[in-house]
Amino acid sequence: MATTMAPPPPGCGNIDPNYYFLCDICEVWGIGLETVAAAGILASLVLLLIFIILACRVKDKNKKNMVPIQFFFILGTLGILSLTFAFIIRLNKATGPARFILHGVLFALCFSCLLTHAFNLISLVRGKVPYSQLSLWIHALGLTFVQIIIAVKYVILTVERDGIDLARMEREQRNKDFVMLVIYVVFLMVLAFVISMFTFCGPYKGWKKHGIHIFVTLFFSIAIWITWISILLMSSISDEGVQGKWDDPLISVALIVNGWVFLMIYTVPEICFLASPCKPGDYPPKKSTTRQRSVEAGSTQAPDKEGAEEDVLLSANENCLQPKVNLLHFIDNMGQIK
Numbered sequence: 001m002a003t004t005m006a007p008p009p010p011g012c013g014n015i016d017p018n019y020y021f022l023c024d025i026c027e028v029w030g031i032g033l034e035t036v037a038a039a040g041i042l043a044s045l046v047l048l049l050i051f052i053i054l055a056c057r058v059k060d061k062n063k064k065n066m067v068p069i070q071f072f073f074i075l076g077t078l079g080i081l082s083l084t085f086a087f088i089i090r091l092n093k094a095t096g097p098a099r100f101i102l103h104g105v106l107f108a109l110c111f112s113c114l115l116t117h118a119f120n121l122i123s124l125v126r127g128k129v130p131y132s133q134l135s136l137w138i139h140a141l142g143l144t145f146v147q148i149i150i151a152v153k154y155v156i157l158t159v160e161r162d163g164i165d166l167a168r169m170e171r172e173q174r175n176k177d178f179v180m181l182v183i184y185v186v187f188l189m190v191l192a193f194v195i196s197m198f199t200f201c202g203p204y205k206g207w208k209k210h211g212i213h214i215f216v217t218l219f220f221s222i223a224i225w226i227t228w229i230s231i232l233l234m235s236s237i238s239d240e241g242v243q244g245k246w247d248d249p250l251i252s253v254a255l256i257v258n259g260w261v262f263l264m265i266y267t268v269p270e271i272c273f274l275a276s277p278c279k280p281g282d283y284p285p286k287k288s289t290t291r292q293r294s295v296e297a298g299s300t301q302a303p304d305k306e307g308a309e310e311d312v313l314l315s316a317n318e319n320c321l322q323p324k325v326n327l328l329h330f331i332d333n334m335g336q337i338k
Helices: 017-022 029-055 061-065 067-088 094-125 134-160 171-180 183-199 203-234 240-274 288-296 305-316 318-337
Strands: none
Touching: 017 029, 029 067, 029 134, 029 240, 061 067, 061 240, 067 094, 067 134, 067 240, 094 134, 094 171, 094 183, 094 240, 134 183, 171 203, 183 203, 183 240, 203 240
């Protein structure tokens, strides 16, 4: 006796049941989330285009050094918003590994970029030599690579080797594994939040605005992560049939909200400051050091600390001493006339 398949839900035609949430008008959460996610993807692409155009016009070397980090951050945000569709589509053998790998890796990329940016700002607000461009993106990608190893190892050893189907795994165990895989991401997020506080201490206030963007972005991100992890773990204890269907919408909402936080609180302000002209108060005054004068005179003797400090004072007070010298010269000339 042939089995009759259930008719597709309203709004869906003859498509695979895995994609019903993308078009089912009875399950409006899928249509609503994919609409907001699509808007975020479009906004990310527009901001990415604007960022590339403005990055080509940047003249400040320290801002230019941060361009690759911010570029990776926007790409990571674009990936986070796009990953929402993997949670709207039903969990299966294809979407399962994508969820478990990409979720942690994309967030690790974004938080690594924020952490690297915060470390660089600590030097800038104190007037010290910042990191080079190569060093910045190596640190950001290196921190992200750790999460890649963690996620790929889980999928290869746990899923492929043992033949475990994530879709058929017990929901409580699956949710615990999902949270366990992002512990390193949580560590990066909290560390970046703590480091961003140190960007508020320093004489060069122009760079503190960037630190505020990072601090506020991570503050909201921590609140979002605490919320979705708590709800996900508590709901796993509840009845499978009642609460199980809300796991995917919960993570989808967290992805979209966090993605928009990345765009509006960090990306947009950073793009606005990218093309702004450099202000003199953002950097220490230029100095003529004893080492420079020694090189010009052909000497190889290294400058001492007192000589360097004296040069800084002379450089800083050069304009103030000039009128006094002119006044003394005028008095001497008047005495000679008499």
